[in-house]
Amino acid sequence: MISEGKKTLWNDYQKEIADDNYFYARSCIRQNFFPGAEKTFLKILKEELKKDVYDDPRHTTCTGIAYHSDVVSLETTMTVVARQFALMTERGYRNFVPSCITSFGIYTEIMELWEHHPEIEDKIRHLLFKATGREFKVPANLAHSSDIIYKYRNEIAGMSKFKLINKNTGAPLRVVEHIGCHYARMFPHKGIGGAEYPCVLSGLAETFGAEVIDYPERRACCGFGFRQYVIQANRGYSISCSKRKFESMAPYKPDLIITNCPGCPYFLDSWQYVISEMEGKTYGQKGQGIPVLTFEELSGLMMGYNPWDIGLQMHQIPVEPLLDKIGVEYQQDDKYCDAQGRTFGKPVIPEMIKIC
Amino acid sequence: MRALKKEVVIIGGGPAGLEAADSLNKLGHAVTILEKEERPGGKLSNWHKLFPDNVSADGILKQMIQKISGDIHLITNAKIRKISHEGKKYSVWFNEGQCIQAEAVLVAVGFDLFNASLKEEYGYGIYDNVITSAELESMFVNQKSLVTATGKTPGRVAFIHCVGSRDEKAGFRHCSSMCCVTGVKQAIEIKKRLPGTDVMMFYMDLRMHGRFYEDLYLEAQEKHHIQFIRGRLSESSENPDSSLLLKADDTLAGSPIKVRADMMVLLLGFVPTDFHKKMGEEFGVEIGSDGFFSPCDSHLDTNSAKTTGIFVAGACTGAKSLEYTLADARSASLKIHEFLLRSPSSNILN
Numbered sequence: 001m002i003s004e005g006k007k008t009l010w011n012d013y014q015k016e017i018a019d020d021n022y023f024y025a026r027s028c029i030r031q032n033f034f035p036g037a038e039k040t041f042l043k044i045l046k047e048e049l050k051k052d053v054y055d056d057p058r059h060t061t062c063t064g065i066a067y068h069s070d071v072v073s074l075e076t077t078m079t080v081v082a083r084q085f086a087l088m089t090e091r092g093y094r095n096f097v098p099s100c101i102t103s104f105g106i107y108t109e110i111m112e113l114w115e116h117h118p119e120i121e122d123k124i125r126h127l128l129f130k131a132t133g134r135e136f137k138v139p140a141n142l143a144h145s146s147d148i149i150y151k152y153r154n155e156i157a158g159m160s161k162f163k164l165i166n167k168n169t170g171a172p173l174r175v176v177e178h179i180g181c182h183y184a185r186m187f188p189h190k191g192i193g194g195a196e197y198p199c200v201l202s203g204l205a206e207t208f209g210a211e212v213i214d215y216p217e218r219r220a221c222c223g224f225g226f227r228q229y230v231i232q233a234n235r236g237y238s239i240s241c242s243k244r245k246f247e248s249m250a251p252y253k254p255d256l257i258i259t260n261c262p263g264c265p266y267f268l269d270s271w272q273y274v275i276s277e278m279e280g281k282t283y284g285q286k287g288q289g290i291p292v293l294t295f296e297e298l299s300g301l302m303m304g305y306n307p308w309d310i311g312l313q314m315h316q317i318p319v320e321p322l323l324d325k326i327g328v329e330y331q332q333d334d335k336y337c338d339a340q341g342r343t344f345g346k347p348v349i350p351e352m353i354k355i356c
Numbered sequence: 357m358r359a360l361k362k363e364v365v366i367i368g369g370g371p372a373g374l375e376a377a378d379s380l381n382k383l384g385h386a387v388t389i390l391e392k393e394e395r396p397g398g399k400l401s402n403w404h405k406l407f408p409d410n411v412s413a414d415g416i417l418k419q420m421i422q423k424i425s426g427d428i429h430l431i432t433n434a435k436i437r438k439i440s441h442e443g444k445k446y447s448v449w450f451n452e453g454q455c456i457q458a459e460a461v462l463v464a465v466g467f468d469l470f471n472a473s474l475k476e477e478y479g480y481g482i483y484d485n486v487i488t489s490a491e492l493e494s495m496f497v498n499q500k501s502l503v504t505a506t507g508k509t510p511g512r513v514a515f516i517h518c519v520g521s522r523d524e525k526a527g528f529r530h531c532s533s534m535c536c537v538t539g540v541k542q543a544i545e546i547k548k549r550l551p552g553t554d555v556m557m558f559y560m561d562l563r564m565h566g567r568f569y570e571d572l573y574l575e576a577q578e579k580h581h582i583q584f585i586r587g588r589l590s591e592s593s594e595n596p597d598s599s600l601l602l603k604a605d606d607t608l609a610g611s612p613i614k615v616r617a618d619m620m621v622l623l624l625g626f627v628p629t630d631f632h633k634k635m636g637e638e639f640g641v642e643i644g645s646d647g648f649f650s651p652c653d654s655h656l657d658t659n660s661a662k663t664t665g666i667f668v669a670g671a672c673t674g675a676k677s678l679e680y681t682l683a684d685a686r687s688a689s690l691k692i693h694e695f696l697l698r699s700p701s702s703n704i705l706n
Contacts (some may be wrong), residue, residue, distance in 0.1 A: 001594055005482035009473070196476035196591075216593040216601040219477075251596050 001214060006197045013184075013194035017151045018095035018141040022053045023088040027100035028061035030262040036311020038099050040300035041145050048159055048303065049152055053097070056087050064102035064182075068226045078124045079131065081110050086134035096139035097148060101261035104144040105182030108190050111138060142190075144183065146260035146295050150192055150200045153207040161304035164210035164256070167327035172211040173255040177201035178245075178268065180261025181221055201258050201295060208302050210256075217248035223271055224263030242271035246283045246290070253285065256322055257292040265292045273316040276352035287354040289317035301328060308334050318355050362696045365390060365448050365456050367436060367631075368464035370398020371420065371678055372670025372685040376462055378423040379689035385696065386427040388456050390434040390448065396421060398466050404496035406678060407541040408568040414497075416678070436631070439639055444699060446665060459699060460665050460692045463639060463649065464685065465631045467671040469624040470520025470528065477591040478516065478622060484598045485510075485619045488519075489535070492542055492621050502546060502619075505598055510553055510618035513546055514602055515539045516589050517559040521625030530646040532625035532675040536562050537569045539623045540576050547580040556583045556615065558604055566677060587613070592620060626675040640666055648674045659688035660695075667692050 022045070026038055045051040063080050066072040088096055098104045114121035121138075128134055149156065164173040179198045184191025193199030196219070202212040221228075223242035228234045245268070249257075259265040269292040276282045276289070284290035292315060293301070300310040307328060312319045313335045323330055336346045349355060362385050366373045369391030377387045395401065397420075403413035424430050434450040439461065441447070449455045472480035472488050480486045484505035495502060504510050517539055521532040536559065543555045562584070564570050576582040587604040595601055595616065602615045628647035636643050640663025644650040649668045651658045659667050669688035670681045 001598075002482050002484065005473070008481070009476060194476065197482065214594065216595055218593065219591060 006193075006199070009197055010193045010199050013189060013192060013198075015143070015147070015190060015192060016141065017143045017147050020051050020095075021093055022051065022095050022097040022148065023091065023093035023139075024053050024055045024145075025059055025062070025084055025096065025098040025100075025103060026055070027098075027103065027262045028065070029266075030099060033262060033266040034294060034297065034311055034314055036300075036309070036314070037294040037296040040305065040310045041099070041149070041296040043305075044156065044296070044299055044303065045148065049155060054091050054093055056091065059084050059087055062098070062100070062103040062106045064100065064106045065226055065230070067106065068102065069230050075124075075127070077106060078110050078113075078120070079127050081107060082124050082128040082136055083132060083134060085138060086128065086132070086136035088139065089136045090134075094137065094140035096142050097145055098142075099145050099262075101144065101180035102182045102263075104142075105186055107139075107142055108187050111142060112187065114138065144200075144260070146179075146183075146200050146204075147192060149295055149299055150204055153204050156299055156303065157207045160208065160302040162208075162302050162326050162328060164205060164208040164302070164326065166255075166325045168325070172209055173322075173325060174213050174253060175202075175205040175210040175256045175258060176213050176215055176218070176249050176252070176254045177205060178218070178222055178257060178259045178261070178264050180259065180264050181225075183260065201260055204295060204298070205258060208298070213249070213252045213254055215249040215252055217245045220245055220248075222259070222261070222264040223267040224261075229263075229267070238267065239271050239274060242267055243275055246272065246275070249290070250283045254290055255325060256298075257290055258295055258298055259292065260295045265294050268292045269316045273350055273353055276350065280352055282353055284317075284321075286321070287352070288321050289353050291315065291317050291319045291322040293319070293322075301326070304328075306330070306334075308337070309339075317353065320355075362386065362460070362699075363388070363456075363458040364460045364462060364692060364696075365446070365458040366462045366464055367448070368398070368466055368670070368672070369393070369396035369430060369432070370464065370466045370670065371400050371417075372464035372466065372672075372681050372688075373398075373462070374420040374423070375682045375685035376464060376669055376689045376692075377428045378420070379686050380692060381423075381426060381428050383689065383693045385693070386429075388429045388431060388458070389424075390436065390450055390456070391430065391432045392435055394432055396424070396430060396432065399469075400678065402490060402494050402497060404493055404545070405541070407537045408566065408572045436635060439635075441663075441665075444665070460667060460695060461639070462667045462669055462688055462692060463641060463661070463672060464668070464670045464688075465629050465672045467626040467648075467675065468629045470526065470627050472519055472622045472624060474526055475519055475523075475622070478519065478589065478620070479592050479594065479600075480622060483592065483594045483600060483620075485600055485617075486592070487619065487621055489515075489538055489542060489621055489623045496542075496545060502550060504618050508618070509550060512554040512556065512615075512617045513543075513619045513621060514556045514558060514600070514615065514617040515543055515621045515623060517557065517562075517623050518588070519622040519624050520627060522560065523625075528625055528627055528646070530625075530674070531563060533563060533565065534675050534677055535623040535625060536564055537566060537572065539621075540564070540569075540572050540582075542621065543582045544572070544576050544580055547582065554583070555580070556585060556617070558585050558587055558589050558602070560588055561586070566679070585613070626671060629672070632672065639663070641668060644674075646674065648672060657691070659684070659691040665695065667695075
C-alpha cells in the first residue's frame with residue numbers, strides 16, 4: 001500500500017466546515033443503539049471546545065430510513081427536511097450538523113437537488129408553509145458531526161488523557177474504520193478524503209496514535225442496508241455482508257473498529273455476537289470479538305470520560321479488553337449502573353463471546 | 357516536380373508530425389517541426405511491438421527519424437506559447453520569445469493517456485501491484501522482467517479494459533478504439549515471456565476493428581489460453597500479501613465474481629492533451645464534444661481547421677492506430693500542398 005498516494009488524493013477532497021454555531025440534528029435510532037454517543041459529542045463541543053451548539057427538542061427524524069426503504073416519497077422527505085431547516089432558521093443558526101450519516105446523505109442530496117432545480121425548492125417551501133406556516137433558509141454550511149470532530153481532532157487529541165497505543169507494548173493499536181455508505185458514496189466531494197479512501201475516521205484514529213489498517217472488504221456495506229435488515233426475510237443478506245467484512249479484516253488482527261454511522265456500529269457489533277452463536281466463530285483475540293466504537297465514543301474515551309458514562313456497556317462486544325490495552329481505568333461493578341448508581345440489570349452472558 | 361518555397365510549421369514531432377514533414381519535404385516545402393520533448397517520436401518512443409504483426413516500433417521510428425534532413429528542421433524542447441496571424445503569415449511563438457513564421461501550420465500534437473489515478477476504485481498509485489498499459493509497454497521496451505512489487509513472478513495478471521474510455525463518470529464517453537487490441541497484444545506478450553502466468557481480460561466488448569485484429573484475438577484464446585471475462589471491474593482492493601482482490605460482474609455467466617490477481621494492468625484510454633484545452637481556441641481549431649480537435653468537415657476535409665492555413669493530423673483529432681495516423685499525416689500534407697498552391701504569393705519553381 002502506497003500511503004503517499006492516498007494523501008495526494010485527499011488533497012482533492014477537503015471541504016469547508018463551519019467553525020462554530022451549529023444546529024445539531026440527532027439521529028432517529030442512535031438513542032436506542034448507543035445512547036451515549038450523541039451526548040458525548042455535545043459534551044466535547046460545548047464543554048471542551050466551547051462551541052455554540054443548539055440541540056432542538058422539536059426536531060424529528062429526517063425520514064431517511066423510510067425514504068431509502070421506499071416507504072415515504074421524496075416529496076415528503078423534502079418537506080420534513082425543510083421543517084428541520086425552518087427550526088434552524090427560527091433559532092438563528094445557519095450551520096447544520098446531522099448526527100446520522102444517512103441524514104447527512106439526505107440533506108446533501110436535497111440541497112444538491114434544490115440547487116439544480118430551484119422550482120422544486122419553491123414547491124417544497126409552499127408545501128411547508130401550507131402545512132406549518134414555517135419558512136426557512138437553506139444551511140450556509142452542512143457538515144456531518146464526524147467532520148466537526150475531524151476538524152478539531154488535533155485540539156481534542158491535545159486535551160486527551162490517552163492514546164490509541166498499547167500501554168504494555170508501546171505499539172500503536174490496529175484500527176479499521178467504516179465510514180458508512182451514505183457519507184460520501186453519493187457525493188464524494190462532500191466527504192473528507194472522498195469515497196474510496198476516506199480519511200475522516202482514519203485521520204482521527206491516526207491523530208490518536210493508532211495504525212489504521214486498510215483491508216480488502218473495507219468498502220463493503222456493514223450489513224444494515226435498510227432493506228437487508230428492515231425486511232425480516234432479507235436478514236440473511238445483512239449478516240452475510242457483515243460476516244464478509246469480519247472475515248476480511250480478521251487476518252490483520254484489529255484491536256478496534258470505529259464507525260460514524262448509526263447503523264454500522266450496531267450491526268458490526270451485534271452480528272459478531274449472532275455469528276458466534278450461529279457458527280461458534282468469534283473474531284478478534286482470545287474469543288472476545290473486535291470492539292466497535294463510534295467516533296464520539298472514541299473521542300470521549302481518549303479524553304478520559306468514564307466508559308460507562310458514555311454508554312460503552314451498551315455494546316454487545318465487550319470493550320474491557322480495549323480499555324485494558326489503552327490503560328483506561330474502570331469500575332467493573334459500575335458497568336450496569338445508571339447515573340444514580342442504581343443497577344439496571346445485567347445481560348445474559350453469551351455462550352460463545354468471551355466477556356473478559 | 358514542381359516545388360514551392362514555402363515554410364510550414366508542424367507542432368508535434370510524433371509519428372504524424374514526422375510523416376507529414378517527410379511528405380511536405382518531398383513536395384518541396386521547407387518544414388520546421390516543434391517538438392515539446394527532448395526527442396521526437398511521441399508515444400511511439402515507448403512502444404515495444406506494433407499490433408497486429410509484431411513489427412518493432414523502434415525500427416519504424418528509426419526509419420521515420422532518418423528522414424529528418426534537408427529542408428526539415430527539428431527543434432526539440434519547444435514549448436508553444438502563442439500563435440499570431442498577420443496577412444498570410446502565421447507566427448508561432450515558443451519558449452522565451454522565439455518565433456517562427458510560416459504560411460501554414462499543421463497541428464499534430466497527438467493525445468495524452470488517461471490519468472489512471474482518477475479511477476480511484478482501481479487503486480492506481482495506491483496499491484503496489486497496479487500498473488498502466490504504458491508502464492507495461494515500457495517494461496517490454498526496456499527488457500525489464502515482469503515482477504510484482506515484491507519481486508515475484510506474477511501467477512495471475514488481470515487486464516482492465518476501458519480505463520478512461522466509454523466512461524461518463526471519468527468524463528470520457530468516447531471509445532479510444534486502440535486499447536482493446538493493445539491489451540490483447542500485451543497479454544500475448546506476457547504469455548510468451550511467462551507461459552506459466554494466467555492472464556485475464558476484463559472487457560465490456562472487444563472492438564477489434566482493424567485488419568487482422570480478430571486474428572490476434574483468436575490467437576490469444578486458442579494458442580495462449582488467455583481468459584476473457586465480459587464485465588467491467590467495479591473495484592479492486594489489496595490483500596494482506598499485496599495481491600489484489602478484484603470484484604466484477606461476469607455478464608455472460610450472469611453473476612458477480614471475485615478474483616485474486618497478483619498484478620493488474622489498466623488499459624488507458626486516449627484523452628485530449630493540455631494543448632487541446634489551452635491552445636485550441638487560439639489556433640482557431642474547433643474542439644469536439646470528446647475534447648479532441650474537429651476538422652472543418654468530418655467527411656470531405658478531415659485535415660483543415662476552420663481557420664485558413666491551420667491544419668490538423670493524427671490522433672489529435674481522435675484515437676487512431678499508427679497505420680491510420682500515418683495515412684492521415686500524408687493526407688494532411690496533400691491538403692497543405694493544395695492550400696499553398698492556391699496561395700497568391702506562391703512562387704512556383706519548375
